[in-house]
Amino acid sequence: MSLAYAFEDLREDGRDGLAEAMRRLGVRMTFAKDEEIYAQEDPTEFVYAVVTGGVRTIRLMSDGRRQIGEFYYPGEIFGLEPGPEHRYSAEALCDCEVLVLKRSALRAFADDEKLERAVWQATRRELERAQGHLLLLGRKTACEKVASFLADMAGRRGAEAVDLPMSRQDIADYLGLTIETVSRMLTQLQSSKIVEFASCRQFRIRNQGALSRLAA
Amino acid sequence: MSLAYAFEDLREDGRDGLAEAMRRLGVRMTFAKDEEIYAQEDPTEFVYAVVTGGVRTIRLMSDGRRQIGEFYYPGEIFGLEPGPEHRYSAEALCDCEVLVLKRSALRAFADDEKLERAVWQATRRELERAQGHLLLLGRKTACEKVASFLADMAGRRGAEAVDLPMSRQDIADYLGLTIETVSRMLTQLQSSKIVEFASCRQFRIRNQGALSRLAA
DNA sequence: CGATCGGTTGAGTCATCTCAACAGAGGTGG
DNA sequence: CCACCTCTGTTGAGATGACTCAACCGATCG
Numbered sequence: 001m002s003l004a005y006a007f008e009d010l011r012e013d014g015r016d017g018l019a020e021a022m023r024r025l026g027v028r029m030t031f032a033k034d035e036e037i038y039a040q041e042d043p044t045e046f047v048y049a050v051v052t053g054g055v056r057t058i059r060l061m062s063d064g065r066r067q068i069g070e071f072y073y074p075g076e077i078f079g080l081e082p083g084p085e086h087r088y089s090a091e092a093l094c095d096c097e098v099l100v101l102k103r104s105a106l107r108a109f110a111d112d113e114k115l116e117r118a119v120w121q122a123t124r125r126e127l128e129r130a131q132g133h134l135l136l137l138g139r140k141t142a143c144e145k146v147a148s149f150l151a152d153m154a155g156r157r158g159a160e161a162v163d164l165p166m167s168r169q170d171i172a173d174y175l176g177l178t179i180e181t182v183s184r185m186l187t188q189l190q191s192s193k194i195v196e197f198a199s200c201r202q203f204r205i206r207n208q209g210a211l212s213r214l215a216a
Numbered sequence: 217m218s219l220a221y222a223f224e225d226l227r228e229d230g231r232d233g234l235a236e237a238m239r240r241l242g243v244r245m246t247f248a249k250d251e252e253i254y255a256q257e258d259p260t261e262f263v264y265a266v267v268t269g270g271v272r273t274i275r276l277m278s279d280g281r282r283q284i285g286e287f288y289y290p291g292e293i294f295g296l297e298p299g300p301e302h303r304y305s306a307e308a309l310c311d312c313e314v315l316v317l318k319r320s321a322l323r324a325f326a327d328d329e330k331l332e333r334a335v336w337q338a339t340r341r342e343l344e345r346a347q348g349h350l351l352l353l354g355r356k357t358a359c360e361k362v363a364s365f366l367a368d369m370a371g372r373r374g375a376e377a378v379d380l381p382m383s384r385q386d387i388a389d390y391l392g393l394t395i396e397t398v399s400r401m402l403t404q405l406q407s408s409k410i411v412e413f414a415s416c417r418q419f420r421i422r423n424q425g426a427l428s429r430l431a432a
Numbered sequence: 433c434g435a436t437c438g439g440t441t442g443a444g445t446c447a448t449c450t451c452a453a454c455a456g457a458g459g460t461g462g
Numbered sequence: 463c464c465a466c467c468t469c470t471g472t473t474g475a476g477a478t479g480a481c482t483c484a485a486c487c488g489a490t491c492g
Contacts, residue, residue: 059351061432067351082340087347123339124298130346131303135275135283137353138392142480168439176354181480183440200439216277358448384471394449399472415457416471433492440487450477460467 019075021106021118022049026099031092038079040089046100047119048079053096054165057088058173068174070129071166073156077122093165137176140216145175146185147214150195154205164201189214234293234334237322238265242315247308254295256305262316263335264295269312270381273304274389284390286345287382289372293338309381353392356432361391362401363430366411370421380417405430 026049031037037048037055048055050072057069057078069088072078081087092098106119136148149171154162164171168179175182189195194210197203205211242265247253253264253271264271266288273285273294285304288294297303308314322335352364365387370378380387384395391398405411410426413419421427 059347061351061355063432065355067354069347069350081347082343087344120336123343127298127339127343127346128303130343130350131275131285131297134285134346134349134353135277137350138283138389139277139281173354178481179439180441180482184480187440216279395471396450396473397448400448403472435490435492437490438488440485442485443483445480445482446478447481448477448479451475453472453474455470455472457470458468460465462463462465 019049019077019118022047022077022099022101025105026101028097029100030095030097033092033094035092037090037092037098038086040086042086042089044079044081044084044086045103046079047077047103047106048090048101049077049099050074051097051099053098054093055090055096055098056093056166056170056174057090059088066173067176068170070126071153071170071174080119080122080126082123093170142175142177142181143185143188144214144216145177146171146182147189147194147211148216149175150189150203150205151211151215161198161202161204164203168200234263234338235265235291237334238263238293238315238317241321242317244313245316246311246313249308249310251308253306253308253314254302256302258302258305260295260297260300260302261319262295263293263319263322264306264317265293265315266290267313267315269314270309271306271312271314272309272382272386272390273306275304282389283392284386286342287369287386287390296335296338296342298339309386358391358393358397359401359404360430360432361393362387362398363405363410363427364432365391366405366419366421367427367431377414377418377420380419384416 028051031053038046040058040060052074054074055072055078057072059067059069061067070078071093078090079086106116136145140148150162153164157163166174168182171177172179172182186195186197189211190197192210194205194207194214195203196206244267247269254262256274256276268290270290271288271294273288275283275285277283286294287309294306295302322332352361356364366378369380373379382390384398387393388395388398393401402411402413405427406413408426410421410423410430411419412422
């Protein structure tokens with residue numbers, strides 16, 4: 001676990017009233033790697049914020065095919081699904097800490113309007129991401145998908161060296177590919193000197209322009 | 217244009233405060249087939265409701281690849297994108313009538329809370345659909361995609377005979393396929409007596425169970 | 433030190449795409 | 463009213479990107 005996934009990130013997102021409230025009111029819980037945080041079909045009773053580690057949301061088909069909805073990093077809110085029941089489950093990418101808050105508590109909390117706005121904000125961000133992901137899944141090639149993924153992760157983490165807390169299987173299920181294809185594309189991007197992997201879970205962008213162009 | 221796309225549909229959706237407000241306050245506009253209603257990158261200044269006809273939202277890549285975000289039928293709200301700018305453009309599927317309302321007018325309108333809730337509701341519905349579509353685009357086969365599409369359209373239109381106001385190209389760009397593949401899958405579903413096409417724009421479900429099973 | 437797990441690489445297959453021909457519906461003008 | 467054209471959709475044949483299956487490799491762990 002690198003320091004990059006530290007609690008500090010949460011504090012930096014000062015504009016976000018929801019994260020603020022989460023920090024003050026939420027209950028801190030820890031989850032082991034691959035542990036389920038909530039299940040598909042669970043009532044959408046809580047809101048969550050990542051403190052350390054990372055989280056994935058997952059939807060399963062009856063035959064085991066898996067689609068990952070989104071990855072969440074420290075400071076990010078998740079579990080804000082619209083319906084009364086979760087359609088995606090959430091699992092810990094690695095050992096992690098999460099703040100949990102009852103949705104009803106949000107309503108009861110003072111400074112109500114600001115909080116409502118914050119939930120609204122987070123929901124909008126979710127929608128925006130999902131809409132962007134539609135284009136990726138529907139129309140991009142394997143290479144473009146992987147390039148987009150790396151660019152996106154680098155953008156969200158900011159740092160020079162970017163850690164990937166998720167496995168190749170997770171990446172594949174996020175991009176609608178197989179692990180083998182993901183691996184091949186990563187090798188390809190590396191041999192064209194666009195990115196460089198220090199280990200299989202950490203990389204650095206060597207040619208931002210080329211990466212953005214591929215991400216299309 | 218069949219009667220199925222009539223204004224009456226809007227009235228039936230009585231629970232929906234937003235549609236109600238749109239009807240009272242919105243400006244009615246007509247658009248010709250394939251005309252643009254708003255463009256990618258336009259500011260998200262208005263909310264829209266379909267009265268008659270149908271609408272598609274579209275995202276284009278620089279090389280012309282196209283992803284359709286959603287189709288909208290009479291009584292449905294669209295244009296509710298989260299950011300300050302549209303990331304999808306909207307076009308008329310066929311000649312159609314649309315109600316247009318300034319977002320700022322929504323805020324000024326009496327019975328404010330109810331309206332806010334309605335916008336909230338519609339946004340949630342958008343998110344739900346987008347999340348469902350992720351699984352379809354990422355993990356379903358061509359056959360499953362087409363079956364899901366037909367089942368979904370039938371479900372939304374309710375009627376026995378279902379009209380498809382969109383072209384094969386639209387369907388293909390919605391499902392992340394090519395027109396040829398869509399056409400082949402439709403032929404296949406028809407020869408297995410799961411659906412029946414009266415014309416290429418109108419069908420009827422002959423075996424609901426089999427269709428749902430395929431839609432997975 | 434062997435076993436296991438996650439990741440990479442290779443070879444062959446298959447679903448979907450591409451390219452091309454064709455068919456039918458609808459519109460237009462003579 | 464017919465001949466023609468265009469546009470949309472269907473069908474066929476061959477190409478290909480991504481998948482499947484299998485071997486291998488290195489790191490981690492008991």
